[in-house]
Amino acid sequence: xxxxxxxxxxxxxxxxxxxxxxxxxxxxxxxxxxxxxxxxxxxxxxxxxxxxxxxxxxxxxxxxxxxxxxxxxxxxxxxxxxxxxxxxxxxxxxxxxxxxxxxxxxxxxxxxxxxxxxxxxxxxxxxxxxxxxxxxxxxxxxxxxxxx
Amino acid sequence: xxxxxxxxxxxxxxxxxxxxxxxxxxxxxxxxxxxxxxxxxxxxxxxxxxxxxxxxxxxxxxxxxxxxxxxxxxxxxxxxxxxxxxxxxxxxxxxxxxxxxxxxxxxxxxxxxxxxxxxxxxxxxxxxxxxxxxxxxxxxxxxxxxxx
DNA sequence: CAGGTTGCTTAAGTTACTGAAACAACCATG
DNA sequence: CATGGTTGTTTCAGTAACTTAAGCAACCTG
Numbered sequence: 001x002x003x004x005x006x007x008x009x010x011x012x013x014x015x016x017x018x019x020x021x022x023x024x025x026x027x028x029x030x031x032x033x034x035x036x037x038x039x040x041x042x043x044x045x046x047x048x049x050x051x052x053x054x055x056x057x058x059x060x061x062x063x064x065x066x067x068x069x070x071x072x073x074x075x076x077x078x079x080x081x082x083x084x085x086x087x088x089x090x091x092x093x094x095x096x097x098x099x100x101x102x103x104x105x106x107x108x109x110x111x112x113x114x115x116x117x118x119x120x121x122x123x124x125x126x127x128x129x130x131x132x133x134x135x136x137x138x139x140x141x142x143x144x145x146x147x148x
Numbered sequence: 149x150x151x152x153x154x155x156x157x158x159x160x161x162x163x164x165x166x167x168x169x170x171x172x173x174x175x176x177x178x179x180x181x182x183x184x185x186x187x188x189x190x191x192x193x194x195x196x197x198x199x200x201x202x203x204x205x206x207x208x209x210x211x212x213x214x215x216x217x218x219x220x221x222x223x224x225x226x227x228x229x230x231x232x233x234x235x236x237x238x239x240x241x242x243x244x245x246x247x248x249x250x251x252x253x254x255x256x257x258x259x260x261x262x263x264x265x266x267x268x269x270x271x272x273x274x275x276x277x278x279x280x281x282x283x284x285x286x287x288x289x290x291x292x293x294x295x296x
Numbered sequence: 297c298a299g300g301t302t303g304c305t306t307a308a309g310t311t312a313c314t315g316a317a318a319c320a321a322c323c324a325t326g
Numbered sequence: 327c328a329t330g331g332t333t334g335t336t337t338c339a340g341t342a343a344c345t346t347a348a349g350c351a352a353c354c355t356g
Contacts, residue, residue, distance in 0.1 A: 014278070014282065014285065015274075015281065018273055018281055018285050018288065021288035022173065022288065023177070024288075025170065025173075025174070025288060025291060025292060026173070026174045028292065029170065029171070029174045030174065030178070043312080045311080045313090046311095059335095060335060060336090061335080069314090070313075070314060070315080071334070071335065071336085072313085072314075072316095072335080072336070072337080072338095073313055075335070075337085076311080076313085080311080095322075095334085096320080096321060097321045097334045097335070098321095098334060098335085099334080099335065125167070127290055127291075128287055128290060130162070132286070132290075133166055135287065136283070136287040137165055137169060139276055139281075139284040139287075140166065140169035140173060142280075143276075144169060144173060191343080193342080193344090194342090207304095208303070208304060208305095209302085209303055209304080217345090218344075218345060218346080219304065220305070220344090221343065221344055221345075222304090223304070224342080225342090228342080243302095244351085245302065245303045245304070245353065246304085246352095247303080297356100300353105301352105301354080301355100302351100302353070302354095303350100303351090303352085304350090304351090305348105305349080306348085306349075307346100308346090308348105309344105309346090310344080311344080312341100312343080312344100313340105313341085314339100314340085314341085314342105316338085317337085317339105318335100318336085319334100319335085319336085320333100320334090320335090320336105321335105322333070322334095323330100323331090323332080323333095324329100324330085324331080324332095325329090325331105
């Protein structure tokens with residue numbers, strides 16, 4: 001470490017390059033996700049929702065929190081997936097206000113297939129040695145841990 | 149390196165964690181970008197377009213290519229920014245079909261301010277040592293170089 | 297100059313999103 | 327146990343981002 005808060009003020013060339021690269025990875029990851037979703041005739045938002053539901057049924061409200069959007073938005077998303085038979089609404093036996101959104105069997109099948117075709121983040125990683133992957137993991141850990 | 153294509157088939161725990169972390173960084177970066185844009189009363193798409201134009205004026209068609217969307221979409225984006233005085237349309241002296249979208253002075257000012265408030269990718273990087281940043285850079289380089 | 301191509305816009309339609317208002321069911325508290 | 331506030335979901339109205347198809351003007355080429 002050379003000068004503690006220097007990078008926050010006027011970033012050096014190294015930091016700038018890393019920022020650039022992170023931006024590139026973000027763009028690539030995003031495009032890849034949308035493409036994989038589109039191959040399954042899903043939008044990105046629908047794919048994210050379906051992925052969540054493929055693990056466990058969730059109340060609308062909790063879905064909204066996970067997706068970081070308003071509950072009224074989730075209504076529409078679930079509507080569209082339900083119309084295609086990928087998701088269904090069930091009553092919550094414990095609370096009659098609540099509706100549990102759950103992936104149907106077909107929904108889980110699509111989610112699995114989607115997960116498998118989402119290979120961007122994994123494929124380029126295969127080119128890294130174990131040591132490099134460990135270093136990358138540590139750096140990323142500290143990045144996401146930094147301003148949580 | 150232990151087993152060459154192993155990770156592509158059934159990823160080990162390390163790879164899975166890195167994938168997870170990359171996803172986290174992507175989500176964080178995205179949210180941060182949208183937030184910074186919103187602070188300037190811009191949507192993400194508007195912010196991206198304005199950033200491009202803050203460097204140089206561009207024909208609508210080229211703008212569409214850069215943003216990876218249809219030209220008809222760019223029309224609307226530029227319309228909204230133009231209505232707010234951040235962008236203007238100029239004729240291209242060389243080709244009367246072409247309209248050059250250019251950031252106004254106010255538009256450049258907003259773009260600069262936006263750039264400065266976009267600190268996610270930089271701030272957490274400050275917590276990394278130079279050695280870590282170099283390792284991160286190298287890993288990212290190989291990731292983006294891998295499947296260009 | 298006729299005819300195809302290129303650049304932009306308009307029009308129509310979908311999805312994703314938000315905020316406000318409505319409604320039912322839950323859960324106090326007096 | 328009634329009253330009233332809170333919570334979960336939906337509906338509605340409105341905006342932005344996007345796509346495709348169609349239209350129009352200017353370009354270019356034979």
